[in-house]
Ligand SMILES: [Fe+2]
């Protein structure tokens with residue numbers, strides 16, 4: 448028996464979301480069990496079952512969230528740009544400027 | 545860092561809202577308490593399917609039969625989800641089942657009673673499931689994240705159980721005098737087990753499961769929440785709650801009620817309730833009868849039963 452992690456897509460075009468896991472002897476039964484446990488009410492448009500052993504995980508905050516300033520990657524950091532436009536044009540910037 | 549410091553740090557973190565995942569380090573005491581708590585919950589879902597199972601063949605209409613069957617399938621599905629959590633905490637499923645059928649582990653008090661009439665089916669689905677939803681909603685804030693996530697899914701499914709039960713009760717209450725009596729008698733049978741459902745009012749500071757954040761709301765608070773939401777709903781449809789002491793105390797903002805006999809609760813959950821042995825016997829039998837299925841599925845590997 449192997450543990451399979453189950454991912455479910457709830458509507459076409461949506462991302463696959465992790466919903467839980469099942470214990471099964473092979474891929475085919477893993478899909479059957481996943482359907483029975485995670486889509487009894489037809490919640491899924493697509494199911495993925497992935498052997499847990501295939502998942503590579505990291506939770507190290509030093510790696511994932513190093514203490515760097517990411518401001519330049521974020522739209523909010525460019526509020527100053529709106530001010531510049533206002534200075535040049537002498538007008539109140541429109542809402543979506 | 546010493547072990548004690550590490551444990552203290554863990555405890556402080558979960559109390560501050562830190563969520564623990566299955567693969568994370570956790571103190572042995574936390575793992576042991578989680579395992580016991582979730583295992584009892586899982587056993588209750590599985591054993592809880594049995595009282596209602598008796599009524600699949602006796603449901604009064606096809607619609608009811610389908611709904612009862614779907615609810616039972618959900619409860620077994622809840623057991624599946626929860627047993628997976630227990631397995632991930634390190635207890636193999638074989639062991640879980642052996643402990644259940646040998647009476648070593650427990651299941652909830654309400655599943656140790658027989659169901660005498662269709663009235664019981666309505667009252668169980670409406671009020672027992674309502675009481676369960678109160679605890680399960682609070683468990684969505686558990687410090688153990690896989691458990692909290694499972695509770696979100698379970699609560700979503702439970703919504704239909706409640707409605708289905710309430711509909712059975714209301715249909716009878718709109719019917720003949722005999723139908724109303726059926727419901728009144730069922731309520732009288734189930735009121736005491738319902739009042740015991742959330743457990744004795746242990747002082748929160750001595751409840752270790754609260755301390756570790758495994759659960760987030762004290763027993764008595766859950767019972768008060770249940771009464772606040774349901775007493776009026778029960779009374780306004782013409783049912784009489786069989787407790788002369790039950791009343792809301794405006795001054796304290798709390799419900800007063802006849803204190804259940806807590807030693808009786810202990811007697812029941814240790815396997816001495818009116819239907820305990822019959823239910824365990826049935827579970828034992830079906831475990832033996834399905835041994836060949838497990839054998840086929842696993843190709844005979846790692847199976848002893
Ligand atoms: Fe359930």
Ligand SMILES: [Fe+2]
Nearest residue numbers: 619673702705
């Ligand atoms: Fe339920």
